[in-house]
Amino acid sequence: MFKTGTSIASIIADYQMMKTEIARLEQILYGFKIPMDNWGVAQYGLDAAMPKGSSGKSEAELKKMDVRERKQMERLNYMRYCVLILESYTNTFSDLRTNIIYDHILDGWTYRQIASELGVGVTYVKECKHQIIDIIVSARNAQNAQNAQGDQYLLKERSAV
Structure with a gap:
């Protein structure tokens, strides 16, 4: 997806905007902001064994969403992906x-x-x-x-x- 330097440079330039847009879209779609450390962190022990509600939308809810909300959801997922890529390289340079x-x-x-x-x-x-x-x-x-x-x-x- 991000194979060229210009695409990486553009997401670096848009990083701050993406962070604020993620917070805004989470507030609109979920009614609260999801902490970034919950975006894909594995759990161990009792935390992993206990049932939990999903922080995302269920399949039935996704089908009921109107076109605008679906587009917002797609944009939110894309921006989360971009932000995670950029933040994964923090403190990794020589x-x-x-x-x-x-x-x-x-x-x-x-x-x-x-x-x-x-x-x-x-x-x-x-x-x-x-x-x-x-x-x-x-x-x-x-x-x-x-x-x-x-x-x-x-x-x-x-x-x-």
Whole structure:
């Protein structure tokens, strides 16, 4: 889905907008904001064994939703996916300075603000952002290739049985 640097750069630029839109859509669709740590965290022990109500909409509710609500639900799921991708790369870069630059970029800081905070030049920050985007793109492409390879393996297993 995000195979090019421009697509990653655009979701980085829209990160703050997506966060506020997610909160707004959750308030409209659910009546409350769902904490981000509940978006896909596994549970263990008694918490995993006990029955729970779903934080999402049931199949019957989804069928009853009008067109506008369905579009809002699709947009909410897409934006959650984008935000999770970006936040999964927090503190994963090789040096501390790059991690700080990435955090400040996601927070909406300008190149000049970041450069003055770290005591480096604006061109260094721009180059670092391009390196970050290249790292994310290569990691996403490697992950997609690995998933495709796993799918091919499963197809061979099924045909052999």
